[in-house]
Amino acid sequence: MRTKIIATIGPASNSRQKLSELIEAGVRIFRLNFSHGDATMFEGLIALIRELETEYETPITILQDLSGPKMRIGQLSEDSYTLKKHDRLVLGPSGSEHVRQLPFIPFDVPEIMETLEIGDKIVLADGVLPFRVTEKLDLGAFEIECRNDGFLTSRKGLALPGKPINLPAMTEKDQKDLRDGLRLGVDACALSFVQTAADIEVARKIILESGKNIPIIAKLERQNSVTNLEAILEVTDIIMVARGDLGVECPLPQLPAMQKRIIEACNRAGKPVIVATQMLLSMVNNPVPTRAETTDVANAVLDGTDCLMLSEETAMGNYPVQTVKYMTNIAQEAEKYYFEQERDMTPSKGQATPDFLAYSACLMAEKVEAKALVCHSNSGTSARLLSARRPNQLVHALTPNENVRRALNFSWGVVSDPIDKSIEAHLQRAETFVETSPEFHAGDRVVITAGQPKPGGQARGTNLVKIYHK
Incomplete structure (x- = not known):
């Protein structure tokens, strides 16, 4: 999968x-x-x-x-409030319970209370209970009107749909x-x-x-x-x-x-x-x-x-x-x-060279009916770019870094594999992996991507795409 x-x-x-x-x-x-x-x-x-x-x-x-x-209301004075549409309540900080003789909802987040305006929509109980702000009261409290029937209990989440939250x-x-x-x-x-x-x-x-x-x-x-x-x-x-x-x-x-x-x-x-x-x-x-x-x-x-x-x-x-x-x-x-389904793997105009290298590798794998894609990737970037093209083949990512292997668990179709660190050249590491892995059999085609440096130089990222026959 x-x-x-x-x-x-x-x-x-x-x-x-x-x-x-x-x-x-x-x-x-x-x-x-x-x-x-x-x-x-x-x-x-x-x-x-x-x-x-x-x-x-x-x-x-x-x-x-x-x-x-996470914005939550406080402890209600009762186990729950049974509410009907058009019921009115007070929403306010602790200490404003008596500004009006209505059921009180404590909410001690001043950064939010300071932004409330008449007409704002407030949603409680994970979206089940919507309210509308109807009046500004003393001590930083507001009167709110219930827009649905429902039950409200303590510590429920509060949301302000569509309103920027300065937190x-x-x-x-x-x-x-x-x-x-x-x-x-x-x-x-x-x-x-x-x-x-x-x-x-x-x-x-x-x-x-x-x-x-x-x-x-x-x-x-x-x-x-x-x-x-x-x-x-x-x-x-x-x-x-x-x-x-x-x-x-x-x-x-x-x-x-x-x-x-x-x-x-x-x-x-x-x-x-x-x-x-x-x-x-x-x-x-x-x-x-x-x-x-x-x-x-x-x-x-x-x-x-x-x-x-x-x-x-x-x-x-x-x-x-x-x-x-x-x-x-x-x-x-x-x-x-x-x-x-017919899928377009082509990178959009303006994307960088690595995106087109990944696209080329996936296109090549599709055309030659490769068994898999194998990439050597120190950072995991090459494997993620191949994954983003959504190839038919699995992507075997070879990396010397265990943290990168764990990070690649988030990428679609990527299987991370350890490498033989005694081999220095990245391309040779990939070819050795194909030769020794039981995943591949004689005659299988595999598309390899790796960083192949100039003689005497150091690898500077993926610059090679190769069809390899086992």
């Missing part, structure tokens, strides 16, 4: 047995959700994953997902969590509620100061992030279409087309993209998915996603391994159809 699966680890999957079963089912990326803990909670789990990585002799990627500035993507907790995660050896980090390219630079600085170089995933959860997608793509390594909060921020009917446009932009830029949230949510409690979920997963694959992410399904569901197996089968069937 070319599409990669990310599994979130939680109580349902944090044992050695379940992690082993998930690896055997095809998972190569494990997500640790720092919204529900800190480094001390995950230290033992990271050590266990590293043990299994050695046991299975395959690179396993540990993804640290930072919580970000940095990285909180103080996130910065500490990232430093702690880097110390423990995470392989990638995901930033929540990214809005601009500047949000990425804050994380990048922390990573470099720690002496590390791991990929950053920008989670698109706000309208601003979609508007600023091209600028964010310039500085981030990977994009996540985080459909939960994005579906609250944006009108739901727009979400499918928005997903397609984001994936298309990532494919064009040669950056891996992840589709997340409620992929197979019914399998938290059921051993089989719904037909709608099956179609949703398949459509994400057909759209061109690199990775599919499971959240509650593997973190707290009753069928974590079965869920991964179902997702694998759905993706494999979708990939068969994907290859039946």
Whole structure:
């Protein structure tokens, strides 16, 4: 299977047995959700994953997902409020409970309260309960009107669809969590509620100061992030279409087309993209998915996603391994159809020479019906560019760097392999790999890309594409 699966680890999957079963089912990326803990909670789990990585002799990627500035209401005075359409409530900071004799919703985020205006739309309870701001009150509070029937409980998320939020993507907790995660050896980090390219630079600085170089995933959860997608793509390594909060921020009917446009932009830029949230949510409690979920997963694959992410399904569901197996089968069937379609792999005008080298290699592999593409890639860039062209063949990426091998787990159709470091020339390393790998048989054609220096010189990146016959 070319599409990669990310599994979130939680109580349902944090044992050695379940992690082993998930690896055997095809998972190569494990997500640790720092919204529900800190480094001390995950230290033992990271050590266990590293043990299994050695046991299975395959690179396993540990993804640290930072919580970000999630906006939540406080503790309600009752267990829940039963609300009817047109009911009025007060939203305000602690201490403003008595400005009006109405049910009170505490919300202590002054940066947000200061931006509220009459007529603004507020959404609570993950999009279920929309409100409209009707009046500004004393002590920084506002009267709001409910627009639907529903129930409201404490600590629910709050969103302001379409309104810019003046909060940095990285909180103080996130910065500490990232430093702690880097110390423990995470392989990638995901930033929540990214809005601009500047949000990425804050994380990048922390990573470099720690002496590390791991990929950053920008989670698109706000309208601003979609508007600023091209600028964010310039500085981030990977994009996540985080459909939960994005579906609250944006009108739901727009979400499918928005997903397609984001994936298309990532494919064009040669950056891996992840589709997340409620992929197979019914399998938290059921051993089989719904037909709608099956179609949703398949459509994400057909759209061109690199990775599919499971959240509650593997973190707290009753069928974590079965869920991964179902997702694998759905993706494999979708990939068969994907290859039946006519696809244009040509780079767009203005793209750089490496993009055209990757295109040439994929075109050559298609024309000679090659068994695979093999690339020598110190940084992983060559493998990602080949992946972005979506060739029929698997891409075997040879790299001396274990961190690069783990990062390549995010790229569609890429299998990373270790190399014989005793061989100096990159091309010879690739040819030796083909000759010694049981994946290839006598007579197989393989297209190789590598950096071939001038005699006596040093390799300066990929500059060679070769058809190799075993």
